[in-house]
Amino acid sequence: MTEADGLKLENVGTEIRVPAGALVVKQGEPPRCFYVVVSGRLQVFRETAEGIRTHLTELGPGDYFGEVALVTGQPRTASVAALEDAVLLEIDKAEFDHVLDHNPQLARHIIRQLSHWLVKGDHRLEQEVVHQAKLRQVSWFDYLLMLGLSLVLALVFNLYNDNQIPLVHGWGEKLNVTEIPLTRALELHRRQAAVFVDARKANFYDRRHIQGAINLPLLYFDLQYPMFQFILEQMGWQDKPLIVYGGGFSRRFDHELAHRLEEKGHPQVMVLGGHYAAWEKHFPVVEKAGSPPPAMPLGIPGLIEWLPVGFLGLLLIPPVRRSPYLAMAGRVVLGVIFVEFALSKIMRPGVFALNVVEYGLMPPWGVNLWALFLPWAELVVGLFLVLGIRTRAAATLIGAMNLIFIVGLVNAILLDLPINCGCVGEVGEPVNWWKVVKNVGMLLMAVQIFFYDRFLVLDRGGFIWREREI
Amino acid sequence: MKLRRLLWAGALAALFSAAVWGCGESRTPFAGTYRSEAPYAGKGHVDLILKEDGEGLWILKPVTLRFKWKVEKGQIWLYTREGGIIIATPSEGGNKLNLDMSGTWHPSCPVERCVIFRRISGGSG
Numbered sequence: 350m351t352e353a354d355g356l357k358l359e360n361v362g363t364e365i366r367v368p369a370g371a372l373v374v375k376q377g378e379p380p381r382c383f384y385v386v387v388s389g390r391l392q393v394f395r396e397t398a399e400g401i402r403t404h405l406t407e408l409g410p411g412d413y414f415g416e417v418a419l420v421t422g423q424p425r426t427a428s429v430a431a432l433e434d435a436v437l438l439e440i441d442k443a444e445f446d447h448v449l450d451h452n453p454q455l456a457r458h459i460i461r462q463l464s465h466w467l468v469k470g471d472h473r474l475e476q477e478v479v480h481q482a483k484l485r486q487v488s489w490f491d492y493l494l495m496l497g498l499s500l501v502l503a504l505v506f507n508l509y510n511d512n513q514i515p516l517v518h519g520w521g522e523k524l525n526v527t528e529i530p531l532t533r534a535l536e537l538h539r540r541q542a543a544v545f546v547d548a549r550k551a552n553f554y555d556r557r558h559i560q561g562a563i564n565l566p567l568l569y570f571d572l573q574y575p576m577f578q579f580i581l582e583q584m585g586w587q588d589k590p591l592i593v594y595g596g597g598f599s600r601r602f603d604h605e606l607a608h609r610l611e612e613k614g615h616p617q618v619m620v621l622g623g624h625y626a627a628w629e630k631h632f633p634v635v636e637k638a639g640s641p642p643p644a645m646p647l648g649i650p651g652l653i654e655w656l657p658v659g660f661l662g663l664l665l666i667p668p669v670r671r672s673p674y675l676a677m678a679g680r681v682v683l684g685v686i687f688v689e690f691a692l693s694k695i696m697r698p699g700v701f702a703l704n705v706v707e708y709g710l711m712p713p714w715g716v717n718l719w720a721l722f723l724p725w726a727e728l729v730v731g732l733f734l735v736l737g738i739r740t741r742a743a744a745t746l747i748g749a750m751n752l753i754f755i756v757g758l759v760n761a762i763l764l765d766l767p768i769n770c771g772c773v774g775e776v777g778e779p780v781n782w783w784k785v786v787k788n789v790g791m792l793l794m795a796v797q798i799f800f801y802d803r804f805l806v807l808d809r810g811g812f813i814w815r816e817r818e819i
Numbered sequence: 820m821k822l823r824r825l826l827w828a829g830a831l832a833a834l835f836s837a838a839v840w841g842c843g844e845s846r847t848p849f850a851g852t853y854r855s856e857a858p859y860a861g862k863g864h865v866d867l868i869l870k871e872d873g874e875g876l877w878i879l880k881p882v883t884l885r886f887k888w889k890v891e892k893g894q895i896w897l898y899t900r901e902g903g904i905i906i907a908t909p910s911e912g913g914n915k916l917n918l919d920m921s922g923t924w925h926p927s928c929p930v931e932r933c934v935i936f937r938r939i940s941g942g943s944g
Contacts, residue, residue: 512887512898550903551921551932568903569922571884572877575860582861645924648892699902769924775896775904 361448362440367431376428380418383445386410389435395427416459419445491742499726507721514699518717526607528622531631534592544586548602549595552642552767560633567602570609590617596625598709642767644779650689656682657790673803679794680734683747687731690773694724704771708757737806741799748795755788844890846871848913851941855934867936914938
């Protein structure tokens with residue numbers, strides 16, 4: 350015997366046929382009727398103004414609905430739609446009240462049912478609160494997972510990479526190059542008794558160098574040494590002492606170049622002593638107000654990078670700013686950008702290490718470690734974002750990386766360093782204020798994701814998406 | 820569930836495309852032997868050999884230097900041992916290479932730092 354049979358409703362109401370997909374009751378409508386399911390299946394759901402649908406339950410033959418609104422007199426609390434062709438017994442409010450007045454068994458049953466709904470509602474609410482709390486949790490484990498995974502992958506990949514680099518550049522190597530004090534070097538320069546060799550890349554040399562210095566970039570030593578030798582021969586400077594300068598904060602170039610020149614048999618090679626940038630103040634310099642290095646067109650990756658700039662405009666619209674759909678789109682955009690950043694650098698950490706050196710912010714011991722670790726961190730965190738895993742922690746890490754990039758870029762712009770960004774691709778990406786704006790856009794995207802990301806998330810408590818059954 | 824599967828498939832497809840994208844272009848059209856038009860550093864002509872497997876040789880007798888190379892956006896990138904990049908721009912159907920020795924990307928090869936090579940053999944250019 351079904352519930353409806355026990356309620357003695359056989360003499361009231363009208364049988365109606367409902368086709369599959371039809372809405373029988375709409376949430377928010379004033380109540381008119383009470384329904385008993387004779388055949389077919391129906392779905393009960395609630396939907397918010399933003400279109401977020403919560404699936405409440407399914408009804409089959411013998412179940413009934415619509416009693417809550419009729420008893421309370423409030424608008425419908427949920428919508429009911431037919432999942433397949435269904436037959437319902439429709440009882441209007443007058444009939445329903447009449448049946449209720451004369452059927453204490455039905456009244457008790459409805460009270461019991463309403464109480465059951467209340468208890469179930471409380472339970473559901475508790476579940477949801479717990480779920481949301483878990484969703485919003487960010488634990489140290491999340492960071493440890495992503496950073497640890499990146500570090501392990503970076504180290505293992507470097508072991509098997511054809512282009513592997515040492516963890517710390519020059520670790521264990523003793524170059525034993527003599528340093529010449531600044532005042533003594535200045536004296537030799539004044540008397541033209543030494544050849545000054547600039548170890549930096551050509552664009553740095555072009556911008557500013559010691560008067561009369563020859564450029565021999567360490568990076569192209571093997572290719573350009575014959576030309577350097579040729580110049581010495583042409584000028585008759587073979588026997589003059591060589592004074593190498595042009596090391597940055599990381600002192601990457603000058604000591605190593607001096608060592609390589611000694612290996613080539615030059616008898617007197619020295620490195621300019623004191624602070625690495627002291628020559629700019631003490632020596633006569635040749636300066637050329639140059640334009641920034643040319644930028645190689647990046648094609649599609651360059652266009653994708655503009656999306657975060659558009660995002661800045663969207664943030665001005667409050668309802669859009671809080672939208673979980675925007676957060677989801679932001680995750681995909683940021684994830685793709687960071688994966689793309691990573692893939693352009695992962696194969697050749699040595700090239701990226703030189704980009705890091707050019708920014709002049711990293712101490713010598715940190716350059717290679719950073720060059721190995723960062724691309725893998727970008728890849729892992731980017732993937733976590735796209736796949737919806739630990740998205741709040743991933744967004745924090747992406748935001749932190751963006752902050753570091755912004756500091757590096759602003760520093761390079763203010764110091765007028767003739768460098769390329771090294772963010773995506775290996776050459777030719779400009780360092781300018783637009784690049785800063787793009788990174789600010791990405792940073793804000795990460796913040797928006799942190800606060801409003803809700804959908805298509807694989808997190809504690811399972812996978813969450815739009816039509817989630819609570 | 821269908822949406823979830825679609826999402827994963829989309830993500831994997833995007834990653835695969837990105838990975839393939841990052842692999843660079845075919846080396847075949849530019850593989851071959853090239854010789855500098857003018858003597859380099861007063862010593863002699865430089866022979867530049869680009870092998871299909873990505874290995875390259877820069878020969879200025881008696882010294883031979885090894886490097887790696889790839890093709891990116893129609894240009895040839897030579898990677899030095901220290902991590903520097905020299906970009907060569909092919910022209911005349913790949914028979915001429917302009918090597919920008921500055922180590923910085925330029926839309927054209929700066930005259931004072933440009934070494935021009937001509938193809939001697941190999942390649943499909």
